[in-house]
Amino acid sequence: DQQVKQNSPSLSVQEGRISILNCDYTNSMFDYFLWYKKYPAEGPTFLISISSIKDKNEDGRFTVFLNKSAKHLSLHIVPSQPGDSAVYFCAASGGAQKLVFGQGTRLTINP
Amino acid sequence: EAEVAQSPRYKITEKSQAVAFWCDPISGHATLYWYRQILGQGPELLVQFQDESVVDDSQLPKDRFSAERLKGVDSTLKIQPAELGDSAMYLCASSFPTPDTQYFGPGTRLTVL
Numbered sequence: 281d282q283q284v285k286q287n288s289p290s291l292s293v294q295e296g297r298i299s300i301l302n303c304d305y306t307n308s309m310f311d312y313f314l315w316y317k318k319y320p321a322e323g324p325t326f327l328i329s330i331s332s333i334k335d336k337n338e339d340g341r342f343t344v345f346l347n348k349s350a351k352h353l354s355l356h357i358v359p360s361q362p363g364d365s366a367v368y369f370c371a372a373s374g375g376a377q378k379l380v381f382g383q384g385t386r387l388t389i390n391p
Numbered sequence: 392e393a394e395v396a397q398s399p400r401y402k403i404t405e406k407s408q409a410v411a412f413w414c415d416p417i418s419g420h421a422t423l424y425w426y427r428q429i430l431g432q433g434p435e436l437l438v439q440f441q442d443e444s445v446v447d448d449s450q451l452p453k454d455r456f457s458a459e460r461l462k463g464v465d466s467t468l469k470i471q472p473a474e475l476g477d478s479a480m481y482l483c484a485s486s487f488p489t490p491d492t493q494y495f496g497p498g499t500r501l502t503v504l
Contacts, residue, residue: 284433314492323395323482323495324434369433378447379424379493381433 283307284372286382294390299357301385303370306351311374315344315355318367318384328355332374357387365389393417395496397483403502409471412499415464416485422446424493425458425468426482434482440466473503 285304293299301315311332316324330337330344330353337344343356357364367386373379396415404410416423421442426434437456439447443463451458455474460466470477480500484493 316495321400321498321500323397323484323498326492326494329492371433378436378439381435383431383433 282383283310284370284380284382286368286370286385288385289383290386290388292388292390293360295362296359299355299360299364299387299389301355301357301368301370301387303353303355303382304351305353305372307372307374307380308351309375310372310380312372313344313346313353314371314379315342316369316371316381317364318369324369327368360389362389362391395483395485395494397496397499399499400497401500401502403504404473405504406475407472409469410473410501411470412468412481412483412501414466414468414483414496416466416483417494420485420487420494421463422486423460423466424484424486425466426484426495428480428482428498430479437468470501473501475503477501478503 283306314329315327317327318324328339328342328344330346346353365388367384369381369384371379371381398413423440425437428434437451438458440460443460458468480498482498484495486493
């Protein structure tokens with residue numbers, strides 16, 4: 281039972297354009313959501329988080345949107361840069377539920 | 392900037408051998424996690440410590456895996472004996488108790504031959 285799903289295994293975006301990564305969850309007890317970025321042979325790096333009391337959180341080029349009714353969150357990166365090419369994981373936690381990760385989306389930024 | 396330290400970064404071993412991984416969390420972080428990540432999947436929690444106590448080890452294969460955090464600071468994860476299916480990236484993370492923002496180390500890539 282996959283509680284956190286990233287349905288797009290890969291995404292290719294032109295440099296300078298917007299990258300939108302999506303994530304869906306099933307557990308209504310989740311109240312804290314995070315995005316991590318991972319380069320090959322490295323550990324995940326924390327990017328941005330959002331609590332369920334908000335529907336948007338912004339940090340520089342990164343914005344996370346949360347739609348609780350749809351159980352959906354998205355990460356927007358604008359403008360996209362070549363260094364953004366990596367695997368992005370969304371994760372969720374809440375109540376007694378441990379942090380659960382999605383399968384990841386590989387983002388490629390093309391020059 | 393404070394980081395989670397892990398060693399070794401890479402480990403190659405033969406099946407049935409014993410392996411051990413070490414993790415030093417960010418100073419002041421009471422909560423420490425060990426994850427396993429298989430290629431193409433997200434990290435999966437193996438064990439969670441709060442200080443020196445195990446909080447969750449429900450996904451830890453206890454017949455061959457063990458973890459300890461004796462003084463509530465650094466931690467060791469051991470596999471004995473290693474099996475071919477144990478080949479994966481082993482990640483350590485740490486956090487304050489709340490919120491649940493976990494900071495990861497660089498990981499140990501294990502290859503079992």
